[in-house]
Amino acid sequence: MEITAVQGDITEQQVDAVVNAANRAMRGGGGVDGAIHRAGGPAVLEDCRRRFPHGLATGDAGWTTAGEMPARWVIHVVGPNRNAGETDRSLLTSCYARALEVADELGARTVAFPLVSAGVYGWPKDDAIACALEVFRAAETQVEEARLVAFDAATYERIAAQL
Numbered sequence: 001m002e003i004t005a006v007q008g009d010i011t012e013q014q015v016d017a018v019v020n021a022a023n024r025a026m027r028g029g030g031g032v033d034g035a036i037h038r039a040g041g042p043a044v045l046e047d048c049r050r051r052f053p054h055g056l057a058t059g060d061a062g063w064t065t066a067g068e069m070p071a072r073w074v075i076h077v078v079g080p081n082r083n084a085g086e087t088d089r090s091l092l093t094s095c096y097a098r099a100l101e102v103a104d105e106l107g108a109r110t111v112a113f114p115l116v117s118a119g120v121y122g123w124p125k126d127d128a129i130a131c132a133l134e135v136f137r138a139a140e141t142q143v144e145e146a147r148l149v150a151f152d153a154a155t156y157e158r159i160a161a162q163l
């Protein structure tokens with residue numbers, strides 16, 4: 001699997017699937033979650049309600065339509081909320097591993113990831129990057145490209161330093 005990094009908006013990525021840093025309720029939120037629901041339109045939330053009536057557990061992943069985005073699917077993951085005391089690093093690596101498993105179930109070959117938990121959920125950015133790259137480097141998957149999407153230039157530089 002090729003690991004790439006870009007600076008930009010994940011909702012605009014021309015990939016098979018975009019990963020969302022969702023919350024356990026899976027009913028939308030702020031940050032990248034809000035951006036994905038806005039760009040995808042109401043079909044994303046409808047699919048979340050229909051397919052995940054009880055939401056998702058921290059560390060787990062599940063897919064919905066991507067609605068009006070260029071991607072075909074959203075793979076929702078629930079990162080650990082460090083600000084709420086969820087400090088177990090394996091919950092964060094699990095998000096990336098489970099997202100790749102779901103991508104394989106879907107047959108997605110190109111997948112764009114945000115830095116899960118590195119925003120409101122308070123995971124230190126450099127370790128959030130390290131978690132993603134550790135899982136990507138060890139992954140056995142049919143996914144051909146894992147693309148880490150940095151929203152700002154400073155974050156992009158920090159990813160590039162670890163690539």
Ligand code: ADP
Pocket residue numbers: 008009010011021022030031032033035079114115116117118119120121122123149150151152155
């Ligand atoms: P969490 O609650 O998991 O911490 P956030 O959405 O608060 O999720 O932040 C996760 C990361 O996504 C942060 O690094 C934030 O800058 C980034 N981000 C926010 N909006 C977008 C977007 N449209 N595209 C890509 N990354 C984004």
